Amino acid sequence: xxxxxxxxxxxxxxxxxxxxxxxxxxxxxxxxxxxxxxxxxxxxxxxxxxxxxxxxxxxxxxxxxxxxxxxxxxxxxxxxxxxxxxxxxxxxxxxxxxxxxxxxxxxxxxxxxxxxxxxxxxxxxxxxxxxxxxxxxxxxxxxxxxxxxxxxxxxxxxxxxxxxxxxxxxxxxxxxxxxxxxxxxxxxxxxxxxxxxxxxxxxxxxxxxxxxxxxxxxxxxxxxxxxxxxxxxxxxxxxxxxxxxxxxxxxxxxxxxxxxxxxxxxxxxxxxxxxxxxxxxxxxxxxxxxxxxxxxxxxxxxxxxxxxxxxxxxxxxxxxxxxxxxxxxxxxxxxxxxxxxxxxxxxxxxxxxxxxxxxxxxxxxxxxxxxxxxxxxxxxxxxxxxxxxxxxxxxxxxxxxxxxxxxxxxxxxxxxxxxxxxxxxxxxxxxxxxxxxxxxxxxx
Amino acid sequence: xxxxxxxxxxxxxxxxxxxxxxxxxxxxxxxxxxxxxxxxxxxxxxxxxxxxxxxxxxxxxxxxxxxxxxxxxxxxxxxxxxxxxxxxxxxxxxxxxxxxxxxxxxxxxxx
Numbered sequence: 001x002x003x004x005x006x007x008x009x010x011x012x013x014x015x016x017x018x019x020x021x022x023x024x025x026x027x028x029x030x031x032x033x034x035x036x037x038x039x040x041x042x043x044x045x046x047x048x049x050x051x052x053x054x055x056x057x058x059x060x061x062x063x064x065x066x067x068x069x070x071x072x073x074x075x076x077x078x079x080x081x082x083x084x085x086x087x088x089x090x091x092x093x094x095x096x097x098x099x100x101x102x103x104x105x106x107x108x109x110x111x112x113x114x115x116x117x118x119x120x121x122x123x124x125x126x127x128x129x130x131x132x133x134x135x136x137x138x139x140x141x142x143x144x145x146x147x148x149x150x151x152x153x154x155x156x157x158x159x160x161x162x163x164x165x166x167x168x169x170x171x172x173x174x175x176x177x178x179x180x181x182x183x184x185x186x187x188x189x190x191x192x193x194x195x196x197x198x199x200x201x202x203x204x205x206x207x208x209x210x211x212x213x214x215x216x217x218x219x220x221x222x223x224x225x226x227x228x229x230x231x232x233x234x235x236x237x238x239x240x241x242x243x244x245x246x247x248x249x250x251x252x253x254x255x256x257x258x259x260x261x262x263x264x265x266x267x268x269x270x271x272x273x274x275x276x277x278x279x280x281x282x283x284x285x286x287x288x289x290x291x292x293x294x295x296x297x298x299x300x301x302x303x304x305x306x307x308x309x310x311x312x313x314x315x316x317x318x319x320x321x322x323x324x325x326x327x328x329x330x331x332x333x334x335x336x337x338x339x340x341x342x343x344x345x346x347x348x349x350x351x352x353x354x355x356x357x358x359x360x361x362x363x364x365x366x367x368x369x370x371x372x373x374x375x376x377x378x379x380x381x382x383x384x385x386x387x388x389x390x391x392x393x394x395x396x397x398x399x400x401x402x403x404x405x406x407x408x409x410x411x412x413x414x415x416x417x418x419x420x421x422x423x424x425x426x427x428x429x430x431x432x433x434x435x436x437x438x439x440x441x442x443x444x
Numbered sequence: 445x446x447x448x449x450x451x452x453x454x455x456x457x458x459x460x461x462x463x464x465x466x467x468x469x470x471x472x473x474x475x476x477x478x479x480x481x482x483x484x485x486x487x488x489x490x491x492x493x494x495x496x497x498x499x500x501x502x503x504x505x506x507x508x509x510x511x512x513x514x515x516x517x518x519x520x521x522x523x524x525x526x527x528x529x530x531x532x533x534x535x536x537x538x539x540x541x542x543x544x545x546x547x548x549x550x551x552x553x554x555x
Contacts, residue, residue, distance in 0.1 A: 211472060325476055325478055328479040329479040329480070346491075347470060358476065372468065378475060378476055
């Protein structure tokens with residue numbers, strides 16, 4: 001029988017002959033920049049907060065005009081790279097989905113100008129923020145719709161602090177489905193309260209992008225196939241980094257139509273805040289997983305007291321996959337690899353999968369098998385010890401002893417101290433391998 | 445000439461399309477987006493198209509032979525009829541190797 005590798009070689013030749021050329025397009029420089037994690041905007045003079053870092057995104061710059069913080073959001077179609085190999089036709093703000101994070105301080109007077117460059121009308125609702133009813137952004141109820149080409153002004157005083165969102169409330173079903181969302185962070189006025197060393201935020205969302213296509217289906221209600229942290233999937237997500245011992249805050253908002261139990265490895269955390277405000281200390285349960293309901297925000301805080309590379313992901317395992325077939329026949333334990341040779345006479349590129357599990361998908365990807373255009377493998381990512389077999393809502397918290405304050409760059413893979421990595425049992429002896437050598441992984 | 449048009453349509457449109465469908469279906473299978481049965485259905489459909497192509501060729505040549513018999517001798521193949529250009533040689537399947545009689549022989553020709 002042919003080996004998997006030989007089969008794939010044959011398959012490549014076959015496809016070169018007859019296949020439609022892939023219509024895949026790589027991200028241009030601006031699109032790459034939009035999907036990279038930008039440095040936070042430092043607190044202005046007199047400000048006493050740790051600025052928030054938006055995962056694979058950035059903060060919206062503002063200017064002061066007569067004591068008012070003025071922001072300008074532009075609603076427009078954008079192209080978003082979910083991860084290298086997949087571009088999606090989205091709508092967003094200022095060239096990105098999610099839109100840039102708005103950051104202000106309790107007591108600020110804010111003026112938010114919203115220009116509509118979409119092909120249809122829109123509005124913005126400021127989710128969770130106390131404001132006059134006419135600023136609430138529900139099209140037809142609180143205000144007239146913002147028609148294409150028009151600019152509307154929202155202005156109010158921030159009476160509370162906390163973690164909020166913004167999103168359209170006009171053709172909301174479609175506009176949210178294609179990526180219109182952003183976060184709105186209001187720091188407390190009192191610099192003494194709630195200080196952290198690192199402050200991260202991201203939004204959860206779900207999309208239905210048929211394999212081979214580029215535009216999400218807005219009509220899908222439950223059967224999504226792409227699950228994102230800030231409109232990125234693993235391994236497109238940047239890690240959140242911290243220096244050992246630092247206090248870390250992660251603010252997570254759910255814009256999708258599913259709940260997501262977000263699980264952090266390595267630490268326990270407390271939910272200190274929701275989009276409704278601060279949770280009293282006596283009500284903060286120690287947790288390692290927190291369910292983030294639809295249309296809700298949870299803010300986690302923990303002390304990053306153990307260096308390493310720690311996973312953070314949705315615990316619904318299908319949500320840490322990219323596009324996959326949910327109705328494929330169940331081949332687990334069904335002996336059919338002995339039919340490979342016969343089927344290969346009809347289909348030279350064929351290889352049985354799923355008989356002993358689905359990890360053989362990773363081998364196929366590694367050997368360069370063809371997938372539909374603009375489609376990521378269902379499981380991907382390469383770690384220091386092998387394939388990570390993840391996708392979707394998965395990224396890492398990287399804790400290191402030697403990070404500079406405010407350095408958010410990816411420090412590479414963790415170098416495990418000798419003797420601290422699980423080892424393979426050899427010759428029935430549980431003795432550790434050479435302590436000095438060890439398996440320490442390798443740097444990227 | 446209708447049979448000649450049919451043969452040409454198989455050659456220029458249907459067979460290449462089936463080849464593309466099978467190649468694209470295999471990509472969906474590779475991504476675990478569909479199962480092996482859907483892949484085999486695509487292959488079956490390709491084989492059926494190949495057999496229909498052969499049948500169309502047969503119909504053409506039967507009609508041609510009948511025409512020659514009626515006019516009482518060999519006539520040259522028309523080449524100026526625009527879209528309808530009949531095969532100048534006896535048919536062989538283009539693209540995938542298509543079985544003439546049944547699918548089981550197909551594999552044997554490749555191994």
